Amino acid sequence: xxxxxxxxxxxxxxxxxxxxxxxxxxxxxxxxxxxxxxxxxxxxxxxxxxxxxxxxxxxxxxxxxxxxxxxxxxxxxxxxx
Amino acid sequence: xxxxxxxxxxxxxxxxxxxxxxxxxxxxxxxxxxxxxxxxxxxxxxxxxxxxxxxxxxxxxxxxxxxxxxxxxxxxxxxxxxxxxxxxxxxxxxxxxxxxxxxxxxxxxxxxxxxxxxxxxxxxxxxxxxxxxxxxxxxxxxxxxxxxxxxxxxxxxxxxxxxxxxxxxxxxxxxxxxxxxxxxxxxxxxxxxxxxxxxxxxxxxxxxxxxxxxxxxxxxxxxxxxxxxxxxxxxxxxxxxxxxxxxxxxxxxxxxxxxxxxxxxxxxxxxxxxxxx
Numbered sequence: 001x002x003x004x005x006x007x008x009x010x011x012x013x014x015x016x017x018x019x020x021x022x023x024x025x026x027x028x029x030x031x032x033x034x035x036x037x038x039x040x041x042x043x044x045x046x047x048x049x050x051x052x053x054x055x056x057x058x059x060x061x062x063x064x065x066x067x068x069x070x071x072x073x074x075x076x077x078x079x080x081x
Numbered sequence: 082x083x084x085x086x087x088x089x090x091x092x093x094x095x096x097x098x099x100x101x102x103x104x105x106x107x108x109x110x111x112x113x114x115x116x117x118x119x120x121x122x123x124x125x126x127x128x129x130x131x132x133x134x135x136x137x138x139x140x141x142x143x144x145x146x147x148x149x150x151x152x153x154x155x156x157x158x159x160x161x162x163x164x165x166x167x168x169x170x171x172x173x174x175x176x177x178x179x180x181x182x183x184x185x186x187x188x189x190x191x192x193x194x195x196x197x198x199x200x201x202x203x204x205x206x207x208x209x210x211x212x213x214x215x216x217x218x219x220x221x222x223x224x225x226x227x228x229x230x231x232x233x234x235x236x237x238x239x240x241x242x243x244x245x246x247x248x249x250x251x252x253x254x255x256x257x258x259x260x261x262x263x264x265x266x267x268x269x270x271x272x273x274x275x276x277x278x279x280x281x282x283x284x285x286x287x288x289x290x291x292x293x294x295x296x297x298x299x300x301x302x303x304x305x306x307x308x309x310x311x312x313x314x315x316x317x318x319x320x321x322x323x324x325x326x327x328x329x330x331x332x333x334x335x336x337x338x339x340x341x342x343x344x345x346x347x348x349x350x351x352x353x354x355x356x357x358x
Contacts, residue, residue, distance in 0.1 A: 020287075024144075029218075030218065031215075031218030031219065032135070032214040032215060032217070032218045034211070038300065038304075038305075038306070041281075041285075041295075041322055042285060044147060044148075044285075045135065045147065045211055045214055046139070047132075047135040047136040047139065047214060048136075048218055049136070050135075050136035050139060050140075051139075051140075051144070052139055052144065052147075053139075053143065053144025053145065054285075055145075055285055055286065055287045057284075057290070057293060069088075070088060070215055070218075
């Protein structure tokens with residue numbers, strides 16, 4: 001997944017249920033961003049022009065929203081099935 | 082500008098609370114301003130260094146450098162706070178009895194101050210590195226609104242300092258005798274909360290995945306993201322979705338601190354001094 005011009009790309013991602021998930025977020029902007037999600041229980045700062053790895057434990061099926069805590073207009077969601 | 086103000090204030094808020102508490106704890110110790118000020122300054126400098134190398138730090142340990150770094154410095158803070166409490170149980174009575182001028186007590190007082198200066202430094206470092214990253218991005222990006230964003234950031238910083246002063250003067254209104262008991266409880270809860278937070282970072286890094294089931298979700302009652310939730314998070318370690326391991330570690334720190342304080346506090350003074358040397 002990439003982050004550029006204040007948007008997640010792609011904004012919607014899918015993953016299987018009951019398996020641990022790893023996000024790799026590449027921040028292409030000149031600003032730092034913070035990948036955050038309440039329902040996924042993660043928050044991680046990704047510095048400008050670098051990549052962040054975020055581990056998420058095995059999840060139940062459902063929709064989990066995430067956003068950039070430094071720019072709340074940037075939103076996305078993970079659908080677990 | 083308002084967005085920048087809020088983001089920076091949110092980060093500085095926790096550090097402000099901790100510095101305020103530590104200032105109140107050390108209220109009667111000579112030279113404390115130099116130590117605490119040094120802690121804040123060292124923390125701020127370290128925060129800039131961490132922010133500058135955030136990219137590199139992040140890549141360590143298969144992308145988990147940030148999490149492990151946070152867990153490690155929280156661990157240091159927990160040890161320092163616990164050690165301070167145990168030391169106070171040891172010498173608190175002498176200090177309360179206006180005998181703090183005794184040479185040995187002053188020398189020991191410096192040791193405890195050092196521990197608390199480390200705690201302050203760590204708090205500023207953790208919150209400050211995110212602020213530094215955010216503000217750096219704002220200043221570095223060529224948007225025309227950079228100045229107003231930076232201004233908002235600095236107002237947020239000033240408000241955080243205000244939280245610190247409010248905490249300090251609030252605690253100083255408590256009569257001295259009750260203050261000692263109050264701050265002991267505060268510091269113990271602070272340490273337990275930090276330990277639980279360290280567990281959360283280890284869980285995110287996948288270094289700890291036993292007992293990682295969420296016990297409850299009380300976000301509907303008090304969200305961790307609200308200002309009240311943040312205050313409770315810092316003060317007593319409130320988490321709206323704690324895992325079993327977090328609860329366990331939280332209770333363990335409370336228990337260990339209590340036992341250590343009972344153990345060292347009840348020893349006769351002469352023997353305690355001999356052990357101390």
